[in-house]
Amino acid sequence: MNMHELYERAQTAAFASYSPYSRFRVGAALLCSDSTVFIGTNVENRSFGLTICAERSAIVSAVSAGRRDFTALAISTPDSDYPVSPCGACRQVLSEFVPSDFPVLFGGRSGGTVETTAGALMPYDALHELGK
Numbered sequence: 001m002n003m004h005e006l007y008e009r010a011q012t013a014a015f016a017s018y019s020p021y022s023r024f025r026v027g028a029a030l031l032c033s034d035s036t037v038f039i040g041t042n043v044e045n046r047s048f049g050l051t052i053c054a055e056r057s058a059i060v061s062a063v064s065a066g067r068r069d070f071t072a073l074a075i076s077t078p079d080s081d082y083p084v085s086p087c088g089a090c091r092q093v094l095s096e097f098v099p100s101d102f103p104v105l106f107g108g109r110s111g112g113t114v115e116t117t118a119g120a121l122m123p124y125d126a127l128h129e130l131g132k
């Protein structure tokens with residue numbers, strides 16, 4: 001599966017978004033080494049701080065299924081006019097499981113897509129030895 005196909009999975013995942021408060025849908029698709037894809041969407045709550053982002057939904061789903069062999073992440077924000085990058089919390093959680101050269105692609109309703117890496121999103125990341 002290529003990055004474009006993964007991005008299409010993220011676009012589809014955004015349709016399941018539960019976002020009645022922000023009206024901002026997000027979909028994420030996390031690729032594993034055998035081409036398995038785990039999807040996630042943002043799930044909001046009337047206690048606003050309990051909202052979970054699409055990226056963390058996908059990561060939690062994959063890890064819950066026993067998978068950590070991630071090879072790429074795509075994110076779709078169809079309610080934005082430009083590509084929206086992952087929030088700080090999601091960058092931190094992603095960095096727990098992937099190397100700095102891990103590919104991340106994100107795109108909005110227009111403005112094309114941006115392809116970057118986990119390391120570019122989370123520079124000076126450290127303390128990986130704590131997870132060993």
Ligand code: THU
Nearest residue numbers: 022024026042053054085086087
């Ligand atoms: N959101 C995500 O799911 N991922 C991001 O990287 C940015 C923000 C969600 C959280 C909330 O439901 C809505 O988008 C608006 O912030």
